[in-house]
Amino acid sequence: MDSYLIQVNGQGDHVPLLDIHLKSNGNSMSLGKVKGRKPRWAVRASEMSKKTFNPVRAIVDSMKVEPNPKKAMISLSLGDPTVFGNLPTNDEVTRAMKEALDSGRYNGYAPSVGYQSCREAVAAYYSCPEAPLEAQDVILTSGCSQAIELALAVLANPGQNILVPRPGFSLYKTLALSMGIEVKLYNLLPEKSWEIDLKHLESLVDEKTACVIVNNPSNPCGSVFSKGHLQKILAVASRQCVPILADEIYGDMIRDGLLRLSQRILGPCTIVQGALERILHRTPPDFYHNTLSILKSNADLCYAALSAIPGLQPVRPAGAMYLMVEIEMEHFPEFENDVEFTERLISEQSVFCLPATCFEYPNFFRVVITVPEEMILEACSRIQEFCEMHYQGAEGAQDLECDK
Missing domain, CATH: 3.90.1150.10 (Aspartate Aminotransferase, domain 1)
Structure with a gap:
């Protein structure tokens, strides 16, 4: 069988015509000038979209x-x-939303991390002597799903892994895999009201573990961990030096990163922000x-x-x-x-x-x-x-x- 070597001659960044020579058993033959290939549409789905899977x-x-x-x-x-x-929204919340909308003060763009007044309201509402909060500790997001996405993105790089409860909220895995983050599933124990199997959890930790997700109260289990069990979870995380993502922003060590990531979008709903302080303080x-x-x-x-x-x-x-x-x-x-x-x-x-x-x-x-x-x-x-x-x-x- 003849073997062929294709030689392409040409210089410069743009070569509209190609000079192709075929060599067959040492004999050279030229096909002369041929036109270059026309560009063709090749719009493909991104790798992130291919990795996104919601079970x-x-x-x-x-x-x-x-x-x-x-x-x-x-x-x-x-x-x-x-x-x-049978579980309607409280009238105070509805009124606060209507007034924020009617005021016309919240129709424009807000800071990506949320209005300063709203961040102050949230900080004041959740602050306690054991864990004081200030406005700079709060980043408002468009629902919990975006908060989870931001937290995962700031804690883990592609190739690292996170520890996720099994059974657990499927969005953790969906978001992580789409970002190239490996998911390791640790077991919950139904016979112990869905407490974490702490030995199994700790056995999964390695040098690439970026965080452990603790979902409490749990979806889908409806379980609530006791103070004693929470302290045991903290002991594992402390011993392994692995941060916990507990459906909230994780501490000062990653605040600057979260600020930068929050600027990828235009921030949460401004109308909700306008009503937020009233919702927090006037809902009976x-x-x-x-x-x-x-x-x-x-x-x-x-x-x-x-x-x-x-x-x-x-x-x-x-x-x-x-x-x-x-x-x-x-x-x-x-x-x-x-x-x-x-x-x-x-x-x-x-x-x-x-x-x-x-x-x-x-x-x-x-x-x-x-x-x-x-x-x-x-x-x-x-x-x-x-x-x-x-x-x-x-x-x-x-x-x-x-x-x-």
Whole structure:
């Protein structure tokens, strides 16, 4: 077979024509002048976009399940307390937002870190003698998601790793991987009300660990760590010299970096900033107390109802808006995993619970407890009917396995 060597002759930055010579077995032949290639469109997605993956969206969006048309849909999947109207926004907050909008004072650009007066208001609200805050300690963001993104970006470089709870809020992993940061998952222990497995956590730390994320109260678990457990977490972080990202800005050592990163955008919503001081100081304490009372009542009701269902093991929550339920899969052998279980729950009973595979924790599902009481009772009744229909005792499950 002939071998060819292509020689390209030409000088300068721009060579419109190429002189190509082919050498075949030592004999040279010229093809003469040919026109250079025309530029072609090659608009490609960025590496960051290719690395961005949200497991909740990937799993939920792939569910092609129609609910039972004979039963009204009950969604216990979305963590939005306003959807069902039983946890309305306080009137003081609404009035503060309207007045800020009507004033016309907050329609322009604000400093990227937030208005100075707003930062002062937040600092004063959260400051305490043990941990005093000043305005310069506060950076306002467009929601918690942007705060998490800023904190991760200032703490970690591509190639480093962060420690993330399992089960845990999926956005941590989504943001980290998009930035080229490795994610290591440390275990939470359901038998200990989702406390951190501290030995496992510490075993994951290496020279490339940039921070450990502590989500407390937890999404999806609804757990709240005791003071003693928090002190043990601090001891691990101190021993390993690893900072903690606890859904808040991490300390003075990275403040300057955060200031620079905050300038990548135009800052948080100015109308909210205009209403912020009033929201912080005029929202009555009863609003928070009543909201917490509703959530506690719903959590107790849901926990009690689900505990009575064979094949399910709920873990009692202590905070947030969520409750995690273990599926004893050995008693539901017709389902491969929690995703199949929840899909069938939708199609047969029109109850939508989020499979915990979304949170890196298979064979559980998450229930949102912000819905009205009567809806919780109806949903739990349907879940019970579903489980009773598909539940197999130890003997039945074994026979089914043998039939496969």
